Amino acid sequence: MIEFENVTKVYPDGTRAVENVSFRVEEGTTTVLVGPSGCGKTTTMKLVNRLEEPTEGTIYYDGTDTRTLDATELRRDIGYVIQEVGLFDHMTVGENVATVPELKGWDRERIDERVDELLALVDLPPAKYRDQYPTALSGGQRQRVGVARALAADPDVLLMDEPFGALDPITREDLQDEFLEIQEEINTTILFVTHSIDEALKMGDRIAIFDVGEIVQYGTPNEILSQPANEFVEEFIGDDRTLKRLGLIRVEEVMEPVADGTQDGRTPDEAVSPDANLESALSRMLQEDTDTLSVRNGDDRLVGRVTRERIQDTQRAQVER
Structure with a gap:
Protein backbone atom coordinates (compact mmCIF):
# COMPACT_ATOMS: atom_id res chain seq x y z
CA MET A 1 0.00 0.00 0.00
CA ILE A 2 2.72 2.50 1.06
CA GLU A 3 6.39 1.87 0.40
CA PHE A 4 9.47 3.99 1.13
CA GLU A 5 12.48 3.18 -1.00
CA ASN A 6 15.81 4.75 0.07
CA VAL A 7 14.13 8.04 0.98
CA THR A 8 16.16 11.02 2.19
CA LYS A 9 14.89 14.50 3.06
CA VAL A 10 17.35 17.39 3.29
CA TYR A 11 16.12 20.91 4.04
CA PRO A 12 17.63 24.02 2.35
CA ASP A 13 19.68 24.81 5.48
CA GLY A 14 21.39 21.41 5.18
CA THR A 15 19.40 19.63 7.92
CA ARG A 16 19.06 15.96 7.07
CA ALA A 17 15.66 15.17 8.58
CA VAL A 18 15.31 11.69 7.05
CA GLU A 19 18.22 9.52 5.95
CA ASN A 20 17.90 6.58 3.54
CA VAL A 21 14.62 5.28 4.96
CA SER A 22 13.05 2.12 3.51
CA PHE A 23 9.99 0.29 4.82
CA ARG A 24 6.60 -0.97 3.69
CA VAL A 25 3.15 -0.45 5.23
CA GLU A 26 0.95 -3.41 4.40
CA GLU A 27 -2.69 -2.88 3.47
CA GLY A 28 -5.09 -2.89 6.42
CA THR A 29 -2.34 -2.67 9.05
CA THR A 30 -1.15 0.02 11.45
CA THR A 31 2.51 0.99 11.32
CA VAL A 32 3.73 3.26 14.11
CA LEU A 33 6.68 5.63 13.70
CA VAL A 34 8.16 6.27 17.14
CA GLY A 35 11.19 8.02 18.53
CA PRO A 36 12.37 11.09 20.44
CA SER A 37 11.56 14.65 19.34
CA GLY A 38 13.34 15.74 16.16
CA CYS A 39 14.12 12.21 14.97
CA GLY A 40 12.32 12.59 11.61
CA LYS A 41 9.13 10.60 12.22
CA THR A 42 6.68 13.45 11.46
CA THR A 43 8.66 14.49 8.38
CA THR A 44 8.48 10.88 7.20
CA THR A 64 2.62 4.53 -7.99
CA ASP A 65 5.35 7.10 -7.36
CA ILE A 82 -3.10 15.81 13.95
CA GLN A 83 -2.64 16.48 17.66
CA GLU A 84 -4.08 20.00 17.41
CA VAL A 85 -7.16 18.53 15.64
CA GLY A 86 -7.49 21.62 13.39
CA LEU A 87 -11.28 21.81 13.40
CA PHE A 88 -12.99 24.86 11.92
CA ASP A 89 -14.56 26.56 14.94
CA HIS A 90 -17.01 28.58 12.82
CA MET A 91 -18.48 25.36 11.42
CA THR A 92 -20.64 22.80 13.22
CA VAL A 93 -19.40 19.31 14.00
CA GLY A 94 -21.40 17.94 11.07
CA GLU A 95 -20.02 20.58 8.70
CA ASN A 96 -16.47 19.78 9.81
CA VAL A 97 -16.92 16.08 9.14
CA ALA A 98 -18.49 16.82 5.74
CA THR A 99 -15.56 18.97 4.52
CA VAL A 100 -13.72 16.48 2.31
CA PRO A 101 -16.81 14.70 0.89
CA GLU A 102 -18.09 18.14 -0.20
CA LEU A 103 -14.76 18.91 -1.87
CA LYS A 104 -14.99 15.57 -3.67
CA GLY A 105 -18.48 16.43 -4.95
CA TRP A 106 -20.59 13.91 -3.06
CA ASP A 107 -24.35 14.48 -3.14
CA ALA A 120 -21.99 7.23 15.75
CA LEU A 121 -18.80 5.24 15.09
CA VAL A 122 -16.68 7.59 17.25
CA ASP A 123 -19.30 7.56 20.02
CA LEU A 124 -20.72 11.03 19.38
CA PRO A 125 -24.47 10.46 18.82
CA PRO A 126 -25.31 12.59 15.76
CA ALA A 127 -28.64 13.84 17.11
CA LYS A 128 -26.76 15.38 20.04
CA TYR A 129 -23.47 16.50 18.47
CA ARG A 130 -24.04 17.12 14.73
CA ASP A 131 -25.17 20.74 15.20
CA GLN A 132 -22.83 21.66 18.05
CA TYR A 133 -19.73 23.78 17.50
CA PRO A 134 -16.23 22.52 18.34
CA THR A 135 -15.73 25.17 21.04
CA ALA A 136 -18.48 23.48 23.10
CA LEU A 137 -16.66 20.13 23.12
CA SER A 138 -14.04 18.63 25.41
CA GLY A 139 -10.56 17.83 24.11
CA GLY A 140 -11.42 14.16 23.75
CA GLN A 141 -14.62 14.94 21.87
CA ARG A 142 -12.78 17.31 19.51
CA GLN A 143 -10.25 14.57 18.83
CA ARG A 144 -13.09 12.17 18.00
CA VAL A 145 -14.48 14.70 15.52
CA GLY A 146 -11.01 14.97 13.99
CA VAL A 147 -10.91 11.20 13.48
CA ALA A 148 -14.43 11.22 11.98
CA ARG A 149 -13.47 14.01 9.57
CA ALA A 150 -10.35 12.12 8.47
CA LEU A 151 -12.44 9.02 7.75
CA ALA A 152 -15.29 10.86 6.03
CA ALA A 153 -14.33 10.18 2.42
CA ASP A 154 -13.52 6.50 2.98
CA PRO A 155 -9.74 6.93 2.67
CA ASP A 156 -7.62 3.88 1.95
CA VAL A 157 -4.84 5.44 4.06
CA LEU A 158 -5.03 7.35 7.33
CA LEU A 159 -2.13 9.42 8.68
CA MET A 160 -2.22 10.13 12.43
CA ASP A 161 0.36 12.53 13.88
CA GLU A 162 0.41 12.39 17.71
CA PRO A 163 -3.42 12.27 17.61
CA PHE A 164 -3.86 11.69 21.34
CA GLY A 165 -0.74 13.46 22.60
CA ALA A 166 -2.48 16.54 24.04
CA LEU A 167 -5.03 14.58 26.07
CA ASP A 168 -4.93 13.59 29.74
CA PRO A 169 -3.78 9.98 30.38
CA ILE A 170 -7.25 8.56 31.08
CA LEU A 180 -8.50 -0.04 18.08
CA ASN A 187 -9.63 -1.99 8.22
CA THR A 188 -7.86 1.12 6.94
CA THR A 189 -4.09 1.30 6.32
CA ILE A 190 -2.70 3.56 9.04
CA LEU A 191 0.60 5.36 9.57
CA PHE A 192 0.71 6.56 13.18
CA VAL A 193 3.31 8.89 14.75
CA THR A 194 4.00 9.01 18.48
CA HIS A 195 6.87 9.67 20.88
CA SER A 196 5.51 7.07 23.35
CA ILE A 197 6.83 3.53 23.09
CA ASP A 198 3.89 2.30 25.18
CA GLU A 199 1.43 3.81 22.70
CA ALA A 200 3.42 2.34 19.81
CA LEU A 201 3.32 -1.14 21.34
CA LYS A 202 -0.42 -0.87 21.93
CA MET A 203 -1.45 0.58 18.58
CA GLY A 204 0.96 -0.91 16.06
CA ASP A 205 1.06 -4.07 13.98
CA ARG A 206 4.54 -2.93 12.97
CA ILE A 207 6.79 -0.37 14.64
CA ALA A 208 9.57 1.73 13.11
CA ILE A 209 11.92 3.15 15.76
CA PHE A 210 13.69 6.31 14.60
CA ASP A 211 16.93 7.85 15.80
CA VAL A 212 18.32 11.01 14.16
CA GLY A 213 16.45 10.53 10.88
CA GLU A 214 17.15 6.82 10.49
CA ILE A 215 15.10 3.72 11.21
CA VAL A 216 17.15 1.69 13.70
CA GLN A 217 14.62 -1.14 13.99
CA TYR A 218 11.46 -2.16 12.15
CA GLY A 219 9.35 -5.08 13.30
CA THR A 220 6.37 -6.34 15.24
CA PRO A 221 5.92 -5.24 18.87
CA ARG A 241 10.52 -5.10 28.66
CA THR A 242 9.19 -8.29 30.22
CA LEU A 243 6.20 -6.47 31.70
CA ASP A 264 -18.08 -17.87 41.11
CA GLY A 265 -19.68 -15.31 43.40
CA ARG A 266 -17.16 -12.60 42.54
CA THR A 267 -18.10 -8.96 42.07
CA PRO A 268 -17.66 -7.18 38.71
CA ASP A 269 -14.68 -5.32 40.23
CA GLU A 270 -12.85 -8.65 40.38
CA ALA A 271 -13.39 -9.43 36.70
CA VAL A 272 -11.56 -8.67 33.44
CA SER A 273 -12.49 -8.98 29.79
CA PRO A 274 -11.08 -11.84 27.67
CA ASP A 275 -9.61 -9.11 25.41
CA ALA A 276 -7.75 -7.41 28.29
CA ASN A 277 -3.98 -7.89 28.31
CA LEU A 278 -2.02 -9.66 31.02
CA GLU A 279 -0.30 -6.47 32.13
CA SER A 280 -3.64 -4.85 32.97
CA ALA A 281 -4.90 -8.10 34.58
CA LEU A 282 -1.85 -8.22 36.84
CA SER A 283 -2.36 -4.58 37.73
CA ARG A 284 -5.98 -5.32 38.62
CA MET A 285 -4.90 -8.20 40.85
CA LEU A 286 -2.52 -5.95 42.76
CA GLN A 287 -5.23 -3.31 43.06
CA GLU A 288 -7.83 -5.80 44.33
CA ASP A 289 -5.29 -7.74 46.44
CA THR A 290 -6.31 -11.04 44.87
CA ASP A 291 -4.57 -13.92 43.10
CA THR A 292 -7.51 -14.76 40.84
CA LEU A 293 -9.80 -12.77 38.54
CA SER A 294 -12.98 -13.82 36.82
CA VAL A 295 -13.00 -13.45 33.06
CA ARG A 296 -16.33 -12.15 31.77
CA ASN A 297 -17.40 -11.32 28.24
CA GLY A 298 -19.42 -8.32 27.07
CA ASP A 299 -22.64 -9.93 28.29
CA ASP A 300 -21.12 -10.29 31.78
CA ARG A 301 -21.11 -14.05 31.32
CA LEU A 302 -18.37 -15.94 33.16
CA VAL A 303 -16.08 -17.60 30.60
CA GLY A 304 -12.96 -18.33 32.63
CA ARG A 305 -10.51 -17.45 35.37
CA VAL A 306 -7.00 -16.07 35.24
CA THR A 307 -4.55 -16.52 38.09
CA ARG A 308 -1.45 -14.67 39.17
CA GLU A 309 0.44 -17.98 38.96
CA ARG A 310 -0.54 -18.40 35.30
CA ILE A 311 0.58 -14.83 34.52
CA GLN A 312 3.89 -15.34 36.32
CA ASP A 313 4.48 -18.61 34.42
CA THR A 314 3.86 -16.72 31.17
CA GLN A 315 6.25 -13.99 32.31
CA ARG A 316 9.00 -16.52 33.06
CA ALA A 317 8.49 -18.14 29.67
CA GLN A 318 8.92 -14.74 28.01
CA VAL A 319 12.24 -14.19 29.80
CA GLU A 320 13.55 -17.60 28.72
CA ARG A 321 12.86 -16.98 25.02
Whole structure:
Protein backbone atom coordinates (compact mmCIF):
# COMPACT_ATOMS: atom_id res chain seq x y z
CA MET A 1 0.00 0.00 0.00
CA ILE A 2 2.72 2.50 1.06
CA GLU A 3 6.39 1.87 0.40
CA PHE A 4 9.47 3.99 1.13
CA GLU A 5 12.48 3.18 -1.00
CA ASN A 6 15.81 4.75 0.07
CA VAL A 7 14.13 8.04 0.98
CA THR A 8 16.16 11.02 2.19
CA LYS A 9 14.89 14.50 3.06
CA VAL A 10 17.35 17.39 3.29
CA TYR A 11 16.12 20.91 4.04
CA PRO A 12 17.63 24.02 2.35
CA ASP A 13 19.68 24.81 5.48
CA GLY A 14 21.39 21.41 5.18
CA THR A 15 19.40 19.63 7.92
CA ARG A 16 19.06 15.96 7.07
CA ALA A 17 15.66 15.17 8.58
CA VAL A 18 15.31 11.69 7.05
CA GLU A 19 18.22 9.52 5.95
CA ASN A 20 17.90 6.58 3.54
CA VAL A 21 14.62 5.28 4.96
CA SER A 22 13.05 2.12 3.51
CA PHE A 23 9.99 0.29 4.82
CA ARG A 24 6.60 -0.97 3.69
CA VAL A 25 3.15 -0.45 5.23
CA GLU A 26 0.95 -3.41 4.40
CA GLU A 27 -2.69 -2.88 3.47
CA GLY A 28 -5.09 -2.89 6.42
CA THR A 29 -2.34 -2.67 9.05
CA THR A 30 -1.15 0.02 11.45
CA THR A 31 2.51 0.99 11.32
CA VAL A 32 3.73 3.26 14.11
CA LEU A 33 6.68 5.63 13.70
CA VAL A 34 8.16 6.27 17.14
CA GLY A 35 11.19 8.02 18.53
CA PRO A 36 12.37 11.09 20.44
CA SER A 37 11.56 14.65 19.34
CA GLY A 38 13.34 15.74 16.16
CA CYS A 39 14.12 12.21 14.97
CA GLY A 40 12.32 12.59 11.61
CA LYS A 41 9.13 10.60 12.22
CA THR A 42 6.68 13.45 11.46
CA THR A 43 8.66 14.49 8.38
CA THR A 44 8.48 10.88 7.20
CA MET A 45 4.69 10.91 7.57
CA LYS A 46 4.34 14.21 5.72
CA LEU A 47 6.24 12.76 2.77
CA VAL A 48 3.34 10.36 2.17
CA ASN A 49 0.75 13.06 1.33
CA ARG A 50 3.38 15.41 -0.14
CA LEU A 51 3.26 18.04 2.58
CA GLU A 52 6.99 17.44 2.25
CA GLU A 53 8.85 16.26 -0.85
CA PRO A 54 11.75 13.77 -0.78
CA THR A 55 15.21 14.93 -1.75
CA GLU A 56 16.19 11.43 -2.79
CA GLY A 57 14.40 8.12 -3.12
CA THR A 58 10.80 7.22 -3.92
CA ILE A 59 7.52 6.86 -2.02
CA TYR A 60 4.98 4.55 -3.62
CA TYR A 61 1.22 4.73 -3.04
CA ASP A 62 -0.46 1.60 -4.36
CA GLY A 63 2.59 1.02 -6.50
CA THR A 64 2.62 4.53 -7.99
CA ASP A 65 5.35 7.10 -7.36
CA THR A 66 3.56 9.84 -5.37
CA ARG A 67 5.42 12.54 -7.34
CA THR A 68 3.42 11.56 -10.41
CA LEU A 69 0.12 12.13 -8.58
CA ASP A 70 -1.69 15.44 -8.17
CA ALA A 71 -0.83 16.62 -4.64
CA THR A 72 -4.27 18.09 -3.92
CA GLU A 73 -6.13 14.98 -5.03
CA LEU A 74 -3.68 12.79 -3.12
CA ARG A 75 -4.37 14.71 0.11
CA ARG A 76 -8.13 14.42 -0.39
CA ASP A 77 -7.73 10.65 -0.77
CA ILE A 78 -5.64 10.29 2.40
CA GLY A 79 -7.12 10.96 5.84
CA TYR A 80 -5.02 13.13 8.17
CA VAL A 81 -5.38 13.52 11.94
CA ILE A 82 -3.10 15.81 13.95
CA GLN A 83 -2.64 16.48 17.66
CA GLU A 84 -4.08 20.00 17.41
CA VAL A 85 -7.16 18.53 15.64
CA GLY A 86 -7.49 21.62 13.39
CA LEU A 87 -11.28 21.81 13.40
CA PHE A 88 -12.99 24.86 11.92
CA ASP A 89 -14.56 26.56 14.94
CA HIS A 90 -17.01 28.58 12.82
CA MET A 91 -18.48 25.36 11.42
CA THR A 92 -20.64 22.80 13.22
CA VAL A 93 -19.40 19.31 14.00
CA GLY A 94 -21.40 17.94 11.07
CA GLU A 95 -20.02 20.58 8.70
CA ASN A 96 -16.47 19.78 9.81
CA VAL A 97 -16.92 16.08 9.14
CA ALA A 98 -18.49 16.82 5.74
CA THR A 99 -15.56 18.97 4.52
CA VAL A 100 -13.72 16.48 2.31
CA PRO A 101 -16.81 14.70 0.89
CA GLU A 102 -18.09 18.14 -0.20
CA LEU A 103 -14.76 18.91 -1.87
CA LYS A 104 -14.99 15.57 -3.67
CA GLY A 105 -18.48 16.43 -4.95
CA TRP A 106 -20.59 13.91 -3.06
CA ASP A 107 -24.35 14.48 -3.14
CA ARG A 108 -26.05 15.87 -0.02
CA GLU A 109 -27.86 12.70 0.98
CA ARG A 110 -24.71 10.63 0.82
CA ILE A 111 -22.80 13.23 2.86
CA ASP A 112 -25.46 13.42 5.55
CA GLU A 113 -25.58 9.63 5.87
CA ARG A 114 -21.79 9.44 6.11
CA VAL A 115 -21.61 12.19 8.75
CA ASP A 116 -24.17 10.43 10.95
CA GLU A 117 -22.52 7.06 10.43
CA LEU A 118 -19.10 8.35 11.49
CA LEU A 119 -20.29 10.37 14.47
CA ALA A 120 -21.99 7.23 15.75
CA LEU A 121 -18.80 5.24 15.09
CA VAL A 122 -16.68 7.59 17.25
CA ASP A 123 -19.30 7.56 20.02
CA LEU A 124 -20.72 11.03 19.38
CA PRO A 125 -24.47 10.46 18.82
CA PRO A 126 -25.31 12.59 15.76
CA ALA A 127 -28.64 13.84 17.11
CA LYS A 128 -26.76 15.38 20.04
CA TYR A 129 -23.47 16.50 18.47
CA ARG A 130 -24.04 17.12 14.73
CA ASP A 131 -25.17 20.74 15.20
CA GLN A 132 -22.83 21.66 18.05
CA TYR A 133 -19.73 23.78 17.50
CA PRO A 134 -16.23 22.52 18.34
CA THR A 135 -15.73 25.17 21.04
CA ALA A 136 -18.48 23.48 23.10
CA LEU A 137 -16.66 20.13 23.12
CA SER A 138 -14.04 18.63 25.41
CA GLY A 139 -10.56 17.83 24.11
CA GLY A 140 -11.42 14.16 23.75
CA GLN A 141 -14.62 14.94 21.87
CA ARG A 142 -12.78 17.31 19.51
CA GLN A 143 -10.25 14.57 18.83
CA ARG A 144 -13.09 12.17 18.00
CA VAL A 145 -14.48 14.70 15.52
CA GLY A 146 -11.01 14.97 13.99
CA VAL A 147 -10.91 11.20 13.48
CA ALA A 148 -14.43 11.22 11.98
CA ARG A 149 -13.47 14.01 9.57
CA ALA A 150 -10.35 12.12 8.47
CA LEU A 151 -12.44 9.02 7.75
CA ALA A 152 -15.29 10.86 6.03
CA ALA A 153 -14.33 10.18 2.42
CA ASP A 154 -13.52 6.50 2.98
CA PRO A 155 -9.74 6.93 2.67
CA ASP A 156 -7.62 3.88 1.95
CA VAL A 157 -4.84 5.44 4.06
CA LEU A 158 -5.03 7.35 7.33
CA LEU A 159 -2.13 9.42 8.68
CA MET A 160 -2.22 10.13 12.43
CA ASP A 161 0.36 12.53 13.88
CA GLU A 162 0.41 12.39 17.71
CA PRO A 163 -3.42 12.27 17.61
CA PHE A 164 -3.86 11.69 21.34
CA GLY A 165 -0.74 13.46 22.60
CA ALA A 166 -2.48 16.54 24.04
CA LEU A 167 -5.03 14.58 26.07
CA ASP A 168 -4.93 13.59 29.74
CA PRO A 169 -3.78 9.98 30.38
CA ILE A 170 -7.25 8.56 31.08
CA THR A 171 -8.88 10.15 28.02
CA ARG A 172 -5.89 9.15 25.92
CA GLU A 173 -6.16 5.50 26.95
CA ASP A 174 -9.92 5.50 26.35
CA LEU A 175 -9.48 6.90 22.84
CA GLN A 176 -6.71 4.41 22.07
CA ASP A 177 -9.06 1.58 23.03
CA GLU A 178 -11.92 3.05 21.02
CA PHE A 179 -9.73 3.56 17.98
CA LEU A 180 -8.50 -0.04 18.08
CA GLU A 181 -12.15 -1.12 17.99
CA ILE A 182 -12.84 1.28 15.10
CA GLN A 183 -9.87 -0.08 13.17
CA GLU A 184 -11.32 -3.58 13.38
CA GLU A 185 -14.40 -2.23 11.58
CA ILE A 186 -12.82 0.04 8.97
CA ASN A 187 -9.63 -1.99 8.22
CA THR A 188 -7.86 1.12 6.94
CA THR A 189 -4.09 1.30 6.32
CA ILE A 190 -2.70 3.56 9.04
CA LEU A 191 0.60 5.36 9.57
CA PHE A 192 0.71 6.56 13.18
CA VAL A 193 3.31 8.89 14.75
CA THR A 194 4.00 9.01 18.48
CA HIS A 195 6.87 9.67 20.88
CA SER A 196 5.51 7.07 23.35
CA ILE A 197 6.83 3.53 23.09
CA ASP A 198 3.89 2.30 25.18
CA GLU A 199 1.43 3.81 22.70
CA ALA A 200 3.42 2.34 19.81
CA LEU A 201 3.32 -1.14 21.34
CA LYS A 202 -0.42 -0.87 21.93
CA MET A 203 -1.45 0.58 18.58
CA GLY A 204 0.96 -0.91 16.06
CA ASP A 205 1.06 -4.07 13.98
CA ARG A 206 4.54 -2.93 12.97
CA ILE A 207 6.79 -0.37 14.64
CA ALA A 208 9.57 1.73 13.11
CA ILE A 209 11.92 3.15 15.76
CA PHE A 210 13.69 6.31 14.60
CA ASP A 211 16.93 7.85 15.80
CA VAL A 212 18.32 11.01 14.16
CA GLY A 213 16.45 10.53 10.88
CA GLU A 214 17.15 6.82 10.49
CA ILE A 215 15.10 3.72 11.21
CA VAL A 216 17.15 1.69 13.70
CA GLN A 217 14.62 -1.14 13.99
CA TYR A 218 11.46 -2.16 12.15
CA GLY A 219 9.35 -5.08 13.30
CA THR A 220 6.37 -6.34 15.24
CA PRO A 221 5.92 -5.24 18.87
CA ASN A 222 6.98 -8.69 20.05
CA GLU A 223 10.09 -8.72 17.84
CA ILE A 224 11.16 -5.33 19.16
CA LEU A 225 10.58 -6.25 22.80
CA SER A 226 12.23 -9.66 22.53
CA GLN A 227 15.13 -8.71 20.26
CA PRO A 228 16.02 -4.99 20.50
CA ALA A 229 18.44 -4.16 17.70
CA ASN A 230 20.89 -2.07 19.70
CA GLU A 231 21.52 -0.18 22.93
CA PHE A 232 19.46 2.83 21.77
CA VAL A 233 16.40 0.63 21.25
CA GLU A 234 16.91 -1.06 24.62
CA GLU A 235 17.10 2.29 26.41
CA PHE A 236 14.14 3.69 24.47
CA ILE A 237 11.97 0.69 25.39
CA GLY A 238 12.97 0.90 29.06
CA ASP A 239 13.89 -1.63 31.71
CA ASP A 240 10.42 -3.21 31.96
CA ARG A 241 10.52 -5.10 28.66
CA THR A 242 9.19 -8.29 30.22
CA LEU A 243 6.20 -6.47 31.70
CA LYS A 244 5.57 -4.71 28.37
CA ARG A 245 5.50 -8.09 26.62
CA LEU A 246 2.67 -9.10 28.95
CA GLY A 247 0.79 -6.17 27.42
CA LEU A 248 0.84 -8.01 24.09
CA ILE A 249 -0.83 -11.16 25.42
CA ARG A 250 -4.61 -11.32 25.89
CA VAL A 251 -6.21 -12.84 28.98
CA GLU A 252 -8.15 -15.18 26.68
CA GLU A 253 -4.89 -16.84 25.65
CA VAL A 254 -3.93 -18.01 29.17
CA MET A 255 -7.19 -18.15 31.14
CA GLU A 256 -8.63 -21.37 32.52
CA PRO A 257 -12.00 -21.83 30.76
CA VAL A 258 -15.05 -22.69 32.84
CA ALA A 259 -18.17 -24.63 31.94
CA ASP A 260 -21.14 -22.62 30.74
CA GLY A 261 -23.37 -21.63 33.64
CA THR A 262 -20.64 -21.82 36.31
CA GLN A 263 -20.97 -19.25 39.08
CA ASP A 264 -18.08 -17.87 41.11
CA GLY A 265 -19.68 -15.31 43.40
CA ARG A 266 -17.16 -12.60 42.54
CA THR A 267 -18.10 -8.96 42.07
CA PRO A 268 -17.66 -7.18 38.71
CA ASP A 269 -14.68 -5.32 40.23
CA GLU A 270 -12.85 -8.65 40.38
CA ALA A 271 -13.39 -9.43 36.70
CA VAL A 272 -11.56 -8.67 33.44
CA SER A 273 -12.49 -8.98 29.79
CA PRO A 274 -11.08 -11.84 27.67
CA ASP A 275 -9.61 -9.11 25.41
CA ALA A 276 -7.75 -7.41 28.29
CA ASN A 277 -3.98 -7.89 28.31
CA LEU A 278 -2.02 -9.66 31.02
CA GLU A 279 -0.30 -6.47 32.13
CA SER A 280 -3.64 -4.85 32.97
CA ALA A 281 -4.90 -8.10 34.58
CA LEU A 282 -1.85 -8.22 36.84
CA SER A 283 -2.36 -4.58 37.73
CA ARG A 284 -5.98 -5.32 38.62
CA MET A 285 -4.90 -8.20 40.85
CA LEU A 286 -2.52 -5.95 42.76
CA GLN A 287 -5.23 -3.31 43.06
CA GLU A 288 -7.83 -5.80 44.33
CA ASP A 289 -5.29 -7.74 46.44
CA THR A 290 -6.31 -11.04 44.87
CA ASP A 291 -4.57 -13.92 43.10
CA THR A 292 -7.51 -14.76 40.84
CA LEU A 293 -9.80 -12.77 38.54
CA SER A 294 -12.98 -13.82 36.82
CA VAL A 295 -13.00 -13.45 33.06
CA ARG A 296 -16.33 -12.15 31.77
CA ASN A 297 -17.40 -11.32 28.24
CA GLY A 298 -19.42 -8.32 27.07
CA ASP A 299 -22.64 -9.93 28.29
CA ASP A 300 -21.12 -10.29 31.78
CA ARG A 301 -21.11 -14.05 31.32
CA LEU A 302 -18.37 -15.94 33.16
CA VAL A 303 -16.08 -17.60 30.60
CA GLY A 304 -12.96 -18.33 32.63
CA ARG A 305 -10.51 -17.45 35.37
CA VAL A 306 -7.00 -16.07 35.24
CA THR A 307 -4.55 -16.52 38.09
CA ARG A 308 -1.45 -14.67 39.17
CA GLU A 309 0.44 -17.98 38.96
CA ARG A 310 -0.54 -18.40 35.30
CA ILE A 311 0.58 -14.83 34.52
CA GLN A 312 3.89 -15.34 36.32
CA ASP A 313 4.48 -18.61 34.42
CA THR A 314 3.86 -16.72 31.17
CA GLN A 315 6.25 -13.99 32.31
CA ARG A 316 9.00 -16.52 33.06
CA ALA A 317 8.49 -18.14 29.67
CA GLN A 318 8.92 -14.74 28.01
CA VAL A 319 12.24 -14.19 29.80
CA GLU A 320 13.55 -17.60 28.72
CA ARG A 321 12.86 -16.98 25.02
